[in-house]
Amino acid sequence: MSKRFYVTTAIDYVNGQPHVGQAYEKVITDVIARVHRALGEPTFFLTGTDEHGQKVQQTAMAAGKPPQEYCDELAAIWRSLAGTLGLSNDDFIRTTDPGHEAIIQAILTKLNENGHFYRAPYHGYYSMKEETFLTEKDRREDGTFDPLWGQVVELVEENYYFKMGRHQQWLIDHIEANPDFIAPGFRRNEVLGFLRNNTLEDLCITRPKARLSWGIPLPFDPDYITYVWFDALVNYASLPGLRGDPVVLDALGPWLPEGSGIERNPDLQLWPADIHVIGKDIIKFHAVYWPIMLKAMELPLPRQILAHGWWQKDNERMSKTTGNVVDPVAVIQEWGVDAFRYYVTRELDIGPDGNWTDAGFAGRYQAELANGLGNLINRSLSMLRRYREGVVPPRHDELKPDVTAAVATVRNLLRQHSLQASLIAIWRLIDRVNQYVDQTAPFKLAKDPAQAERLGEVLYNLVETCRVLAVLIWPFLPDTAGRIFSQLALEGSPDRLDLASWGGLAEGHVVGTPAPLFPRRDGK
Ligand code: ME8
Numbered sequence: 001m002s003k004r005f006y007v008t009t010a011i012d013y014v015n016g017q018p019h020v021g022q023a024y025e026k027v028i029t030d031v032i033a034r035v036h037r038a039l040g041e042p043t044f045f046l047t048g049t050d051e052h053g054q055k056v057q058q059t060a061m062a063a064g065k066p067p068q069e070y071c072d073e074l075a076a077i078w079r080s081l082a083g084t085l086g087l088s089n090d091d092f093i094r095t096t097d098p099g100h101e102a103i104i105q106a107i108l109t110k111l112n113e114n115g116h117f118y119r120a121p122y123h124g125y126y127s128m129k130e131e132t133f134l135t136e137k138d139r140r141e142d143g144t145f146d147p148l149w150g151q152v153v154e155l156v157e158e159n160y161y162f163k164m165g166r167h168q169q170w171l172i173d174h175i176e177a178n179p180d181f182i183a184p185g186f187r188r189n190e191v192l193g194f195l196r197n198n199t200l201e202d203l204c205i206t207r208p209k210a211r212l213s214w215g216i217p218l219p220f221d222p223d224y225i226t227y228v229w230f231d232a233l234v235n236y237a238s239l240p241g242l243r244g245d246p247v248v249l250d251a252l253g254p255w256l257p258e259g260s261g262i263e264r265n266p267d268l269q270l271w272p273a274d275i276h277v278i279g280k281d282i283i284k285f286h287a288v289y290w291p292i293m294l295k296a297m298e299l300p301l302p303r304q305i306l307a308h309g310w311w312q313k314d315n316e317r318m319s320k321t322t323g324n325v326v327d328p329v330a331v332i333q334e335w336g337v338d339a340f341r342y343y344v345t346r347e348l349d350i351g352p353d354g355n356w357t358d359a360g361f362a363g364r365y366q367a368e369l370a371n372g373l374g375n376l377i378n379r380s381l382s383m384l385r386r387y388r389e390g391v392v393p394p395r396h397d398e399l400k401p402d403v404t405a406a407v408a409t410v411r412n413l414l415r416q417h418s419l420q421a422s423l424i425a426i427w428r429l430i431d432r433v434n435q436y437v438d439q440t441a442p443f444k445l446a447k448d449p450a451q452a453e454r455l456g457e458v459l460y461n462l463v464e465t466c467r468v469l470a471v472l473i474w475p476f477l478p479d480t481a482g483r484i485f486s487q488l489a490l491e492g493s494p495d496r497l498d499l500a501s502w503g504g505l506a507e508g509h510v511v512g513t514p515a516p517l518f519p520r521r522d523g524k
Helices: 020-038 054-062 067-084 098-113 165-177 185-197 228-233 235-242 246-255 280-297 328-335 337-347 358-388 400-415 419-440 449-473 478-487
Strands: 005-009 043-050 091-094 117-127 132-134 152-162 206-208 224-226 275-279 305-308 311-313 354-356
Touching (some): 020 043, 020 328, 020 337, 043 067, 067 328, 098 235, 098 280, 235 280, 328 337, 328 358, 337 354, 354 358
Parallel strands (some): 043 091, 311 354
Antiparallel strands (some): 117 132
């Protein structure tokens, strides 16, 4: 068995209800996973929850619950969100899984024995909210710290540190030699600029248990727990390891505890990850610390860190205090999952920041989904049933050149993970074919018995295009794509791009009954 295409999302903190930014990231990652499946590549898609650390401990305390109980409740909400979003994830990791904890401890032991850590006192400032140490450099001109850091306290404590100095140059070389390692390009330049102009400070990888108890115990010092980011980043490799990925298990070697019950599975080759999809705020962790951790662990680096932008609502930062956070579940309940998936991938390219507006959402729903795609499918099928009792006429290739060109364009764009551009190209085809209906006017042809053959030609072109469209939209709108296939009375799922070649509908096949794909939302 060959290596699978392995794609991951950031794992979400379970310190509140899911918001649209987290949901967006999961959707674009799901589309990428489905694209690779549609291209016929064995694929593995991982998502999950980040459950340790100060933020979660504080939220659990505020809710009056023991952290584990609190996490169990919240993780159930996140798991169900994956279902609500229509994700095709192959697994769901929780950092409180005992298997993950065992792997973290094995890695920490290995790195400690190999001399990557040292213990030292620290005197300085600490952001409770971001769980980060701050220095004098982080002070603003007036001597205060940016409110984004939340409460900043003065700390004196001993901790364990990961030595960074020896890693800076090879990491710069790696990023320079691999132009696709960090995408988009402007993010790559930011990381390179940071690495070239700053000396990496050693990374503090512990917190004293006396101050923070909710974390994975440090295997070689019972007074400490593991820093939440060290624990969280490893999820990408621990899950493959737990499922028996030989590359990960070889790196863990003798450090894996006896009796862990993990069995090698040579058929499951996941590591290295092909893409880590993350938000712009956590690039440093993924493009600097994570590669260095992997190098120290003697594991190959991921092929790409793909950083998306952030959503605002009506041009303002979404925050619980302002109360303007878009709730993805409420949107899906009102509009349907595919409307949500469509809006977020169509509105925002992967990279820049985006702006959610309810009017923009409703506008795209009405114009592009209901009047564009939905109307085309509905009228094509309705006419075939009305004029031909649903029986597919003989093949005719009038739209073949347009459809074939669009399929080739979309296939290329999908390979590059240009999701927004793919949707634009698909909708260009939809518009073209809606025009074709207006130009050929099958409703007029139907009135003239002498035009019966021409009517058959037009109807074939229309329903065959509907079939191809189902295949093209499947990675983005899997539910709608499946419904188009069932309205066409086709067996199986439109989940392979190979099915997009022209001429798939056979003469004599009888299609089913059309039903509106995107019902009118009155009052919107
Ligand atoms: O950072 N728009 O978790 P998280 C777009 N647990 N994306 C957004 C967003 C917004 N408004 N707000 C958040 C964490 N995100 C860590 C990750 S990975 C080993 C550990 C994105 O719940 C954010 O950029 O704060 C991140 O990629 C993801 O949601 C989870 O954020």
